[in-house]
Amino acid sequence: MSSKTQRRYWLMKSEPNVYSFDDLLSEPDGRTPWDSIRNYQARNFMRDDMRIGDLVLFYHSNAKPPGVAGLAVVASEPYPDPTQFDPNHKYHDPKSTPDQPRWILVDVAPFDRLPRFVSLDELKSNPKLAEMQVCQRGSRLSIQPVKPEEWREVLKMAGYLGPALT
DNA sequence: GCCAACGTTGGC
DNA sequence: GCCAACGTTGGC
Numbered sequence: 002m003s004s005k006t007q008r009r010y011w012l013m014k015s016e017p018n019v020y021s022f023d024d025l026l027s028e029p030d031g032r033t034p035w036d037s038i039r040n041y042q043a044r045n046f047m048r049d050d051m052r053i054g055d056l057v058l059f060y061h062s063n064a065k066p067p068g069v070a071g072l073a074v075v076a077s078e079p080y081p082d083p084t085q086f087d088p089n090h091k092y093h094d095p096k097s098t099p100d101q102p103r104w105i106l107v108d109v110a111p112f113d114r115l116p117r118f119v120s121l122d123e124l125k126s127n128p129k130l131a132e133m134q135v136c137q138r139g140s141r142l143s144i145q146p147v148k149p150e151e152w153r154e155v156l157k158m159a160g161y162l163g164p165a166l167t
Numbered sequence: 168g169c170c171a172a173c174g175t176t177g178g179c
Numbered sequence: 180g181c182c183a184a185c186g187t188t189g190g191c
Contacts (some may be wrong), residue, residue, distance in 0.1 A: 016189090039176075063189055121190080139172040141188050 009055045010147040011046070012135055013073070014062040022059045022071035028037045028142050029037065032110040036084045037092045039104065043144040048079045048105040050146070056112060056165055058147060058155060060135065068120035069155055072165050077108035116160040129154050 015021065020085065038044055057073040081102035085094040091144060097103040124137045134145040147155075156166060 014189090042174095067190070139189090141173065143188085 009050065009052065009148060010058070011051065011055060011075075012058040012060050012069075012145045012147050014029045014060045016063040017061040017070070018063070021061065022073075022111075025059065025071070025073060025109065026114075027050075028111075028132040032108045034077075034082070034108050036082045038082070038106060038143065039092055040084040040095075040143065042142055044105055046144045046146070047107045051075045051079070051107050051109065053077065056152070057109060058152070066122060067089075068118055068124070069115065069123075069159065071115055071116055071160075072112040073109045074112040075107050076110035079105045081109050082106040104166040113161075113163050113165055115156075119155060119158045123158060127158065151158070 055075040059071040082104040084090045085097040
């Protein structure tokens, strides 16, 4: 009796000096809207492909070093990004209206800590992750799908043995 | 701070 | 619809 929906895995980038995994861990609501994304591919992933319960590699970009800092989980259905309607917001979109919102987001919640940070250097030097999107040159997309085998490999590199493996 | 990669904009 | 100019991302 199941419309069996496979859990998917994702990588979401954030600059830790703007919003870090620790910031997510200390959210009073236990979650945050993944707002201000203004890239159509990234939006489409949130709008069309993410499901509540999908797991996320929380990736620190523009960091020293860049890499995977923690595990998160998709925590809401898609809904319009409120920042697009705010004229004072940096990412206000004058072409967007509540009737016809252009930018859609999901909420993200912390799922688990990692025993250790896994740097981009380490990811790149693992032959099993040669095809992983974040390892590719010029990989700018801030939301990327992660294959199940890549997911398991990254968690293994982090020394992780918790529930995100199941 | 540099700059390669690449997405977006706008003139035509 | 092409494509040059421009802006942004993000590793280094």
